[in-house]
């Protein structure tokens with residue numbers, strides 16, 4: 001198969017759909033890989049790295065789309081790419097169709113086969129191509145939180161690890177899922193005292209089993225949240241109710257109960273956030289302050305660490321890319337039920353119920 005890796009053109013996107021390691025595997029399996037010149041630079045992979053493993057470097061994005069049977073990328077196509085996508089071309093990337101009717105209509109018109117990373121789903125309901133980004137964001141939450149706790153950037157002036165003779169900082173984590181557990185691990189590693197809340201007892205038991213004793217689990221309810229916000233320096237929001245807006249677990253009135261300079265990192269901002277005062281920010285301007293509480297609410301946290309994010313993402317996408325290239329999309333989706341769930345739009349027809357529902361349309365086929 002001919003596989004194309006275009007350079008991402010969405011604003012501030014530095015990840016790339018395939019690393020040289022991925023190209024190496026595909027070429028070894030007899031496929032041809034076209035990589036757009038400088039596509040990997042933002043993630044630290046250069047044209048020479050791709051050339052050495054057998055890729056063909058093309059100068060233009062048009063060339064990559066024109067020559068390829070399958071496009072492997074990171075973000076949803078932007079306007080400029082809509083007309084480059086061809087009938088029967090396979091496009092494997094994050095799409096998030098339900099959030100853009102324009103994109104959905106453009107992909108229907110293209111008659112391409114769109115397999116969305118975010119809906120590839122394992123039998124236990126987990127989303128294997130989303131998990132790595134939650135892992136990155138969960139770990140980054142502590143790194144960012146620790147920075148914004150510094151006084152010159154309006155934080156409380158607390159060092160998370162403390163020093164001999166001074167107690168460590170206190171980190172409150174809402175949600176013991178992927179984000180929450182990775183955040184707890186980083187905070188615990190720095191020596192902070194960690195309290196982690198969830199409504200799922202299985203998750204809390206798991207955290208209790210695997211974490212050191214300075215990570216304390218508690219059931220998530222308003223009483224406990226109101227109690228803990230008064231004594232914690234850094235609060236991480238990592239709750240998710242699948243398919244719904246995140247609940248506002250910390251309301252505006254609660255900010256006044258916190259110490260001035262408390263930092264909130266609301267990772268769940270992409271689902272509306274679990275703090276009432278959350279509004280999405282960017283890496284250029286990541287924080288704002290309300291009632292002396294620093295809010296960090298960047299909606300694409302992994303974008304700040306493109307090397308780690310690219311490698312983490314492509315580690316999990318490559319096995320599917322190989323399967324699609326070796327078997328063709330129809331056979332690959334027949335034999336792999338997880339991958340089949342990734343089928344969103346096929347040759348002009350919506351085949352994923354959630355998208356049709358989002359716009360009040362009929363599902364065309366299944």
Ligand SMILES: NC(=O)c1ccc[n+]([C@@H]2O[C@H](COP(=O)([O-])OP(=O)(O)OC[C@H]3O[C@@H](n4cnc5c(N)ncnc54)[C@H](O)[C@@H]3O)[C@@H](O)[C@H]2O)c1
Pocket residue numbers: 131133134135137174175176177178179180197198199200203220238239240241246247249266267268269270271298299300301302
């Ligand atoms: N900002 C970013 O860059 C970024 C990056 C990756 C993920 N995210 C977002 O982070 C959020 C968390 O993702 P995840 O992968 O950890 O999800 P997850 O499903 O693994 O974990 C969510 C947890 O929230 C818990 N929860 C639900 N209601 C709760 C409540 N009332 N109190 C406490 N806990 C509650 C669930 O039981 C679950 O354990 C999602 O919204 C995800 O989209 C954001």
